[in-house]
Amino acid sequence: MTQNLRVKSSEFIDETNRISFKFDGKTYYGFKGDTLASALIANNVHLVGRSFKYHRPRGIMTCGSEEPNAIVQVNPNSNITEPNARATEIEIYEGLEASSQNCWPSVHFDIGGINNFLAPLFPAGFYYKTFMWPKSFWEKYEFFIRHSAGLGKSPNTRDPDIYDHRNIHCDVLVVGAGISGILAAKNAAKNNFKTLLLDENNELGGSTIFETNEDNKINHNSASEWLKKEIYELKNIKNLEIKSRTSVAAYHQYNYLLARENLTDHLNKKDKKNKIRQRLLKIRAKKVILATGALERPLIFNNNDRPGIMLSSAIKKYSNFYGVACGTRNIFFTNNDSAYESALSLHNKGIKVEAIIDIRENSDAKIIKKINDAGIKIYWSHTIVDTRGYKRLSGVSIMKLSNDGTSVTGSKISISCDCLGIAGGWTPAVHLYTQSGSKLTFDEDRKIFIPKTDTKEQISVGSCGGDFELDRIITNLNYKLKNFLNIDKTDFEDIALENDHETSKRNIWLLPSDRSIGKTKSFVDYQNDATAKDIKLALREGFRSIEHVKRYTTTGMGTDQGKLGNMHALGIIADTAGVKMGELGTTTFRPPYTPLTFGTIVGRNVGEFFDTFRRTPMNDWHIKNKAEFENVGQWKRPWYYPKEDETMHQAVQRESKAARQSAGILDASTLGKIDIQGSDASEFLNRVYTNAWSKLAIGKCRYGLMLNEDGMVYDDGVTTRLGENHYIMTTTTGGAANVLGKLEDYLQTEWPELDVYLTSVTDHFATASLCGPNSKKILNKIIPDLDLSDDNFPHMSFKEVLIDKIKCRVMRISFTGELSYEINAPASYGEAIWQKCIEAGKEFNITPYGTETMHLLRAEKGFIIVGQDTDGTMTPIDLQMDWIVSKKKYDFIGKRSLYRSDTIKENRKQLVGLLTEDPNIVLEEGAQIVSELNQKPVEMLGHVTSSYFSPNLNKSIALAVVKDGKNMRGKKLFIPMENKNISVTVSNTIFFDEENKRINA
């Protein structure tokens, strides 16, 4: 039944450029400049979707981003399909495919439509009420509910498009390029403000640009002609950047705004290729002018949702801008004068208008006479009580309104039509204004929320500021701009304005019907099928807060965020509860104003750019030698180096043995390194570490434990005294940045009197850690001049040496319990030094090992890893590291907390070793520990923190934190797992070489 409803060529549509597209599998034609919605309407397709809950047939309702019904799936047969796109915003291009959502098997025959007839069974809160009982059944219900819920289909492969981010700084940002926005931007730019003008549509000019009302005149010309000239002149203004197809999504504090610029969505597939699809603009503006306009309100009456029922302003735009008639027999239903403009505009194009139904008693606007002259019947003081037509509107029934507007009287009149324009007045688009943190005020007389205040940084102009009529818009704009921009004169102070004024008002939030409310369906939120009845039910059930009613009824929770019906929901609540709307407040407007694609949000930060990562100077060597990598903070660290078919376990066992039997080498470059200098450096270390530092000799190293002020272990590492006033501190890999931050904090804020300077040198040095009984021989080959005897170079000391003329720092320190040397070379020589160690170590079968082996070797020695064996609740005492806590020092960070009533408790969780009864069973890290198996509820004593199979001991070992663990040595405990209980014995934390002999081996 394809029918061409193109009425008249439009200057905004390129009729020479015919475009084919598919909707629900069928091919249609439109023109360049059409949206999917206008092209479908031109083909007389109104039924485009089904509603969410009742699966009622729904048609296109609006012509903009506020569309609740015409939500479609773009490229439905592709893996990169896009759900929930608004047909009113999609510009058609050759090859576009789209389909209806939320219907099966098709939009014309939808099984879910049965919900419409079962509607009495689905009141507000239906799911909450029904599926709670019995409680245990929820899991069974959930499967079915989740399956039938949801709107579109998600794409299931990687998005192939390119997205981008751009930072913009400007003096003045103007949001919205309707008449107010254009004039504001023009004046700002001409007064030397660097200005950015954004509009979500592809054409500038807002609704004025297609205005045909002869009564609106500027300088004796029609307003649209005048504005077209102004727009033409914009191109020649310096300082002015204009972006169309750009929707502001969020307005944050301090004039920081996010906007989505749509670059290629309107292009055909060939032209899209290799171009950036959308760009997120991050705008910091000194001043913001909001000119976001107003959204037309629907009217809330029985069955107000049939395909063919549209906003009056949308019908006008479709005919004036797109050259498309929305119906062949039109009716308008209104509470204000604007529907008359739409009606006249259709009439003048030869489109039949059957009648206008007005809830007001009369109006003396000039346009009324023109309507009368056109022979269009006006029903004053009438309301629609019902509509007919399932998949397309076929007629309405009207009745006379009572004087108080709460009921209807007289006899029912039936009128046939295929399109109904509804005009419930205008809601200023204050979404962005409130997002910025500004407050609204309610204008009782006009029933609108308007901005309460303008500031030095932000103003609202035009209809979003509450000015709807041309003369008021321009006069107020002049006044506001002069103050805001601090200019003496604007460009348009002397223009002559003529326009009609609206004098008669009548607002009824919920229009009465001859049927009782229980038997009506008056939709407030079209997308979520929330009706006036649901809202009243919520109030009867005791909900009072607007935020609660919203969530209970799902009003305003669809993809359109209630742009159409939220005001009516508020009005109905206020009327029913007998409170004033101003006191009720509004629901919070949250960003984004219109949905953003994930692609736009992440921009280029996908794949390898998702997060920054750091590589050590030896990284290429690790890759060449087939290392598997592990992420540690932002670092890529070698995890283990599998040989041929080795599993991770086999590789780690081999590496661990080699490091103890002959020699191993670890890339330790990632450890944080902080250079500490200044005459108070020793005093500073005394204050930040638990142990004493003043007496550390130059050239010696010491292990330090750092606490938080709450006494809990924060970080650890070895610090070396390089000179009288010079230390180098190492931190954990993941903690480096935080430790530096914390130390800076104390230096700057608590101890500014200390002469200490901190510099992060993590990236300046590459570190190769040689370990094992043969490490001394290897080091000797590399640095033959250095006396490696224990006398000259004992454990915990440091030497500065030259290796091939490169100055290196060698520390004899050990995290494995083996004889061990750390060579720190300037980063750019890191790989060369590493290579040298490997060469020198060949005869000793030097084995590179990764983080996993390092963890295993240190666990054999019972050395903790901060963050693995500790979790921010462990004191040094809990870790059985009392030896490192100085008793003599008066103070250090966290000292006082070590004897708070809570930290001195005996039965805190403490670090212990665990040995499994069966030495082959390796415990799972994180597994819970209990002492009784038959007790209910069972007390969780703690958990396993580190667990490995030790190849050097040939048995399983584990570290764990256990309540009162200190007193449990030798006690048998259990680890209950899914299908077995594992018996363990509490042991010492040191499993290997308890006497520490190997360090000097």
Add this chain to the structure above:
Amino acid sequence: MFLINCPYCGERDQQEFKAGGEAHIERPKQPTELSDDEWAEYLFMRKNIKGVQFERWNHAHGCRKWFNMARDTSNDEIKAIYKMGEKPPTQ
């Protein structure tokens, strides 16, 4: 996203900064002299008021300097920014 006027670098985007909690809580000079309650007062108790709050901020991805800020928590208006060691503004 605030625009913060670092006293050392000038106006910068909030993402360069790190918030550091309530300002003007001095670490006790003699912690060992304090009772558990007094120490707990320093360690744990922080204000969370609606209105002007004094906070510490750090230009973490900039000059690394700490400074103080008086911020109205009800509307995020930054009333004043002043250096460490300086007295808070009276108004």
